[in-house]
Amino acid sequence: MNLSPVFTKLVNNLEALPGFPNSKQILLRWTDESLELVDEISESLTLNQLYNELKAYVLPPNKLPLCLTRKPFANLDFELINILIKYTLEYPEKVGRLTDIIRALAGFKRVKPAKFIIVEAHIDLTIVDENLINALLRLGFEFDNFAKIQPEKYKYHFTLEYCINPERSHRARALFELTTERSEEAATLIQNHPHADGYVETEVYSHKDDKRYRFRPMTKEGLQHFPFNSESFRISELPLSVSDAQHKGLPLDIHRVADIHVKLPSHLNYESFKELESKEMDLLKDKLKSCGFYEIMSESANYIYTAHFYNTLESKDVFTKLVQFTENWGGFTGVSREICTKMWRKQSVEENQIILAEAPPLLSVK
Structure with missing residues (x-):
């Protein structure tokens, strides 16, 4: 062109x-x-x-x-x-x-191409200074903060993202390798920083796992068809140390293999905000939180409910059911599933034992 x-x-x-x-x-x-x-x-x-x-x-x-x-x-x-x-x-x-x-x-x-592959890396940090910010920007990361996030102590967020036409497989490979390399460099910067604590993750997903919808407010009938409840998932906190891992019966290096994000608009970016303030919409949010999703507020003023899974097939089944629910009953403007290819947590030493940075819990189907 x-x-x-x-x-x-x-x-x-x-x-x-x-x-x-x-x-x-x-x-x-x-x-x-x-x-x-x-x-x-x-x-x-x-x-x-x-x-x-x-x-x-x-x-x-x-x-x-x-x-x-x-x-x-x-x-x-x-x-x-x-x-x-x-x-x-x-x-x-x-x-x-x-x-x-x-x-x-x-x-x-x-x-943005209609069909795409997303390759990205996210960083969540407790504290930053000018030198760390500039070093991360030099690697290609960009500011990506949230108005609300879990755990709350992570106040600073950076993302490196590429959106690739899937027909250009050579570009997908090259940019995946670049993202992995830059993520490892970022991890080194964070590990060597005297005060910052946090973690780095890399993810991949495509248009097939990123569904977008016109908003339709939730109804009483729709709520009855929500596919999950408080008994659907087992919630496991990530171990922070060897002793903690032994106590929880989990590997110390266990990490998410897939994220699921559910998006809802807020009154700040949706003109018919009264539809968002309904009892049914509040109950829908409560259902998400009761089964293990936690609430995020993006700086673009969208609510995002997120859960992390350590079984790929289970995450696919959960994603499919949420997509079917949304297509039939509305409530959400987006449902996405992202595959986590790698996760790194900063190591600190406290009382002569290694402590890993905190990260959100993992869900598994009961």
């Missing part, structure tokens, strides 16, 4: 930056992408101008309404912003709030 002149110029300008690949190779990656061009963007835009616009950028009120950091680039220096611009243009598949802003100011946005 014909690429924006601004985009082509930016890529050609970036070729002079250290470590940036040949611009012809990068432009070739974009030729099969579906792009939406933004109107009224100057074709004379330079890297310095883009840097200044990013430094001054303020999130509009309707974008990530619960995000407290309204100027995401304000504290980043010229070198780091140039790295972020490089990643944004070098990897068409890259996804993230910083990436989206950079592309919009550069004059375009990438349209």
